[in-house]
Amino acid sequence: MSGAAHPRSSVHARAHPASEEAPAEVQHLPPHWQPAQVRPSLPVGVGLLSVGIALIGLFVLLSGALYLLNVYAGTVVPSQLLVIQDVSPVGAAILVVLGAAFLSLASALWDREAWALYTTVAVLFLALAYLFFTASITVLFLVVLVLFVYLLTVRHHFV
Secondary structure (H helix, E strand, O other), rough: OOOHHHHHHHHOOOOOOOOOOOOOEEEEOOOOOOOOOOOOOOOOHHHHHHHHHHHHHHHHHHHHHHHHHHHOOOOOOOHHHHOOOOHHHHHHHHHHHHHHHHHHHHEEEEEEEEHHHHHHHHHHHHHHHHHHOOOOOOOHHHHHHHHHHHHHHHHHHHO
C-alpha cells in the first residue's frame, strides 16, 4: 500500500499535477470545544438552612401523621408518641401537607433552585415585618434579619 489511502481514512492523498508530493486533506475535523457551564457551588449557609428546614418539615410531617394514625388506627400509635394532643384531624392533615411543603422547599434550596430562594426570602421578609410591627425586636428578629441579608447576598448561586 504505497500511495493508496485506506477507504475509511479521514486523511487521503491526491496527486497534485505540478509536484510529486501530494498534500494531505482533512475531510472531518473534531467539533469545536466549548466549556460546559459551571454551576456555582452550594454556599455553607444555604446548606445549613436547607438541613434546618428539612428537619423542621420532617418534625411537622411526622407530628401530623402520628396524630392521624392515632385517630384512625388507635392501636398502631400509642398516645405517648403524640407531639400534638388537641387538634382536629383536618388540622393534622394540614400539618402533614405543611411538612411536605417544608421538605420540598429544603430539597429545592439544596439544589439551588431560584423559586426556593424567592419563597424563603419572602417568608423571612414577612417574619421580619411581623416581628418589627409587633415590637418584638429580640434575638429572633436579628437572626431572621441576618438570614434575610445572607440569602440576598448569595442569590447569584441560584439558577
